[in-house]
Amino acid sequence: MKDRPIQVGDLVMVVKPTVCCKSEIGIGMIFKVAAIARSFAHCITCGYVHPTEELRAYDENACGALLQRLKRIPGLGELTQVKIKESQRFPTRIMSNGDDE
Numbered sequence: 390m391k392d393r394p395i396q397v398g399d400l401v402m403v404v405k406p407t408v409c410c411k412s413e414i415g416i417g418m419i420f421k422v423a424a425i426a427r428s429f430a431h432c433i434t435c436g437y438v439h440p441t442e443e444l445r446a447y448d449e450n451a452c453g454a455l456l457q458r459l460k461r462i463p464g465l466g467e468l469t470q471v472k473i474k475e476s477q478r479f480p481t482r483i484m485s486n487g488d489d490e
């Protein structure tokens with residue numbers, strides 16, 4: 390699947406720990422990108438102030454995370470495309486018998 394950069398309006402999920410203190414706070418958080426900006430933000434966990442401006446995505450409450458910590462969640466249209474591709478790649482599915490229930 391061809392991925393594209395995160396843009397305003399995308400649904401994203403925090404998937405990586407913070408770069409400074411490897412805190413996993415926020416991992417799994419999903420939000421819709423309301424803005425992308427380059428900023429000198431500081432870490433809410435350890436207080437580290439990033440020395441260089443870095444691209445961050447912000448939600449509508451101006452809560453942000455570094456772009457590199459985020460993964461874009463594909464839209465429904467894109468998910469359907471992926472499903473079709475996968476079923477083409479694996480045309481026959483071997484069903485397991487037994488164990489379930």
Ligand SMILES: [Zn+2]
Binds near residue numbers: 407409434435436
């Ligand atoms: Zn930190």
